[in-house]
Amino acid sequence: MMNMQSRNQYLVELRIEYLKTKSRKKQGELLDEAEKRTMLNRKYLMDKLRPKSNLDKIASERKKRKQYYDNSVKPALIEMWRIFDCPCGSRLKTSLEDETDRLRSLDELQCSDVVAAKLKQMGSATIDRKLKHTKQIELARKKYGKKHPLLYQSILVKVFAEQNRNILGNIQIDLVEHCGASASGQFVNTLTATDISSGWTEQSAVMGKSQENTYFGINNVRQRRPFLWKEMHSDGGIEFINDHLYRYSVRIGLGFSRSRPYKKNDNCLVEQKNNTHVRKLVGYLRYDTQEEQNILNDLYNNELRLYKNFFSPVIKLVLKERAGGKIRRVYDKPKTPYQRIMESSEISES
Structure with missing residues (x-):
């Protein structure tokens, strides 16, 4: 039809x-x-x-019907929507009917009598239609808005190709959540730190994603290092990109760089360890007690650390070249992270 x-x-x-x-x-x-x-x-x-x-x-020349709820009503409607914590049209309709006059008497809402009368008459479908564009702007602002722009500008962005894999001490770090099916409340996170040259990996279980707990986790794995850290590279999460951790890196002379937003390949080696060292062993269940955190830390500090770093060989990409429509990759001989560290010229014999 x-x-x-x-x-x-x-x-x-x-x-x-x-x-x-x-x-x-x-x-x-x-x-x-x-x-x-x-x-x-x-x-x-x-x-x-x-x-x-x-x-x-012509459609553009047709006479448009005059709007009853015109642009004079929209600023007051948006203000009421924000006052009542951004509810849907059905819930806001009740608040408009009951609270408009009271908010005007308290000088929380500035509008004329005509606008106030229109707000109390407005239906839920009209409210949703009038607020549609405002809601889209708020969603875009939450998703793409800058977080701490000055701090983000102070920390260098590096793609994986710019990270030096030939020297020890360039560390990729990341957090793995153990929240199960619900991300509400506090739960244990595994902090993974991987050296991109040798593959040496240290881990620590921290409670939550607070700046202080993340700092303690990083300091803990750094103290167990068999070599000097030169630079750490994280994603753009606020658990890493914060003033607390930035000042720490400046104080000890540690380089600090970050990945591009939504580009996991910039942090690809530690993302691999998140699977092989964490998910395959710990799984996807929720851990949110101090006892469970202690069990994970005992595993990370002892058996798992020794097995992965001293007895589990890893291969390292040496060459990647394109041949027609295919990419040919060449890997070196599999070696454990311990063997790679001992063969490095940066480690003294003593």
């Missing part, structure tokens, strides 16, 4: 042929065909096919 736009386009073309035809019989046949296609009344079609009809009207 035709919509209005396609139907009018069809009638415009038909009108040219209809007005050129002098035979009444032929015009009748054209009307029969149009009646069948458009499902319109015959008399209405004859009015449409006149030399001058509403088919010639």
